[in-house]
Amino acid sequence: MERFTYKRSEKLKSRKQIELLFIKKQSISIYPIRISYLQVNEEIEANSLKVGVGTSKRNFKKAIDRNRVKRLLRESYRLYKLPLHKIVQEKNIHLIVFFHYYSRNILSQTELHKKMELGINKIVALLHEPLA
Known part of the structure; x- marks a missing residue:
């Protein structure tokens, strides 16, 4: 049975990893989400996938709006x-991913779900490609 959870071990919290991600990142953009990802050589604790989310204070002045977007x-x-987890386990790679919401208005939940699914599928497709 597949479980749809977002465990604590999966969350990106390390300042070092976040800085590394934004220095050496590869990114794709599917409006209104910019997805930055980085394949890391060293092992990332117990979990091989770390994920973070965020939005800017410039676009959402009120904390309640920023928190809603992140939620x-x-x-x-x-x-x-699940497709992202499967490819990480199949290829035995370590991946850091950050989802950044950069629009000034909040999309509906269903629209955001569609965009997220497109973005994750795009990352999976890029990870399937052999390295040049």
Whole structure:
């Protein structure tokens, strides 16, 4: 049975890893989400996939709005993460992913779910490609 969870061990919290991600990142953009990801050589603790979400204070002045956007991002990731987990386990790679919401208005939950599914499928397709 597949479980749709977002465990604590899966959350990206390490300042070092976040800085490394934003220095050496590869990113794709599916409006209104920019997905930054980085394949790391060293093992990332027990879990081989770390995920973070965020939005800017410039776009959402009120904390309640920023928190809502982050909650929606986490929820949509939780529902559509299985293909990403499968490829990480199959290829035995370590991956850091960050979902950044960059629009000034909040999409509905169903629209955001569609965008997240597209983004995750795009990352999976990129990871399937052989390295040049």
